[in-house]
Amino acid sequence: MSNEEKIEIAERRIIELKTLINHWKTSHISSRRSTVDFVEAILADRQETKAA
Numbered sequence: 001m002s003n004e005e006k007i008e009i010a011e012r013r014i015i016e017l018k019t020l021i022n023h024w025k026t027s028h029i030s031s032r033r034s035t036v037d038f039v040e041a042i043l044a045d046r047q048e049t050k051a052a
Contacts, residue, residue, distance in 0.1 A: 016043060
């Protein structure tokens with residue numbers, strides 16, 4: 001794996017973590033599965049926006 005690929009993966013992970021932290025700060029959802037579903041939906045929406 002090249003350094004560029006590693007950087008891209010790390011940047012995506014940072015976005016995922018920031019999104020998750022923001023969600024935890026603003027939500028009272030206790031279910032981890034619900035939280036994961038929420039984050040995945042946000043990330044999918046972001047990817048669709050970038051692709052368009």
